[in-house]
Each structure stands twice: as C-alpha cells, then as structure tokens.
Amino acid sequence: MPRNRNTGTPWLVVHDVSTTPPVLAAELALAWADIQRHHPELPDLAAPESLIGESSSACGAELSFERLLHEAVHGIAAARGVRDTSRAGRYHNRRFLAIAEELGLEHSEEPHPSSGFSLVVMKPETRKRYRPTIERLQRALRAHSVATATDTSRTFRGPAARHGSSGGGVRVKAVCDCGRNVRVVPSVLAQAPIMCGACGKPFRIPEKEKEAVGVG
Numbered sequence: 493m494p495r496n497r498n499t500g501t502p503w504l505v506v507h508d509v510s511t512t513p514p515v516l517a518a519e520l521a522l523a524w525a526d527i528q529r530h531h532p533e534l535p536d537l538a539a540p541e542s543l544i545g546e547s548s549s550a551c552g553a554e555l556s557f558e559r560l561l562h563e564a565v566h567g568i569a570a571a572r573g574v575r576d577t578s579r580a581g582r583y584h585n586r587r588f589l590a591i592a593e594e595l596g597l598e599h600s601e602e603p604h605p606s607s608g609f610s611l612v613v614m615k616p617e618t619r620k621r622y623r624p625t626i627e628r629l630q631r632a633l634r635a636h637s638v639a640t641a642t643d644t645s646r647t648f649r650g651p652a653a654r655h656g657s658s659g660g661g662v663r664v665k666a667v668c669d670c671g672r673n674v675r676v677v678p679s680v681l682a683q684a685p686i687m688c689g690a691c692g693k694p695f696r697i698p699e700k701e702k703e704a705v706g707v708g
Contacts, residue, residue, distance in 0.1 A: 516636050534564055535567050537567075556629075556630075558614050560629075561596070561618075562610075568591050569587065580670055584607060584608040588609055592609070599611065664678060667695060672688055
C-alpha cells in the first residue's frame, strides 16, 4: 500500500466506482461478502444484479446496505430451513426478527399489520462495524442514481434500450412460489438459478412472459 513519505502512514486508496449495473452488482457482491465474513453460514448471493431496480416489496424498495442486511436475514433463514415469512412473503414473523437481531438489526415498534417486523433498521454498533462497506456502497449507489436521473427522454438510447434491453436482452418478470418477482434478462437466468431470499426457491419465468417476448 502506498505511504505518505512525510508521516509514513498509508494513504487511503479510494477505488473508483462505475455507474453501470454490472459494476454496481459487483459492489453489492463485495458488500454481501463482508456480511458473510461475520456470518459464515450466509449463502452466496446468486445474482446481485437482480436487486438493482427490483420492484417494491415488503423488504423495502430502496437499495442500500440496510436492505442488503435484510436480504441476508432471509438468506440465513433459508439456509437453516426456517420459515420467516407468511402471506406470500409479505408478513415477516418473529423468527425473521430473531435472525435479524443476530445480524445487528432491530425493530423497536409493534409489528405492522400487513408486513410484520419487515421494517428493521441497523443498530448503531452495526453501522459502525460495516462503516467502510456502507460508505463504498453508498458512493456506488449515488453514482448510479445520478446516471439514471440524467437519462431523460431527450437522450437517444438506441432501439434495444427503448424496448427494454439492458445490455444483454429484454428484461422479463421472473417469479417464485412465494409471490415475489424480479426483472431479469432470460439469458442471465439461463446461466444459473436466481434464488429467492424469502423462500429459498428459484425464480422462474412464467409461460405467458416467455410467449410475450418469444423466449423458448
């Protein structure tokens, strides 16, 4: 590591972050790996890019490190064979809350009537533990948001982008048995299964979606 010649202390090396989804996905994977370092039983994140632009759900619509911890709770629950949600994945029960507390999250209020203990937040000590990772991910997310915000209707994006392509084909809705859904490129899903953090089962493309985009 390069050092300051005057003091002998290491320079803080700040890596550049990109606004492109593949690099943002890589940042999400690195953040997930940091959670795994503290919780080794957490399974690998099969497709971090599936979290980018995911539709609103009981897990929270805004992508952040706190949201990533929330998803990690579901991942550990799946690894343990614990049913942590009900009502098609919307209601987060006390088993979810117990694992969330292990990961440094808390829910100080009464459970929500429809989503239960879904709205967990980081404890101060958790935020301190992951501070470098949180800051790095926030930089990547801000850069991505700026790039998305400047992509107005006056920007020419080409025919593939206008019809829903994201660099690798048209995105379609993939669903799992508990009712959650993500938008994916079929060719990406064909490479390896994308596992649901809530129920542990793979996302699949419904037949009507395949017909709509001509996927075999």
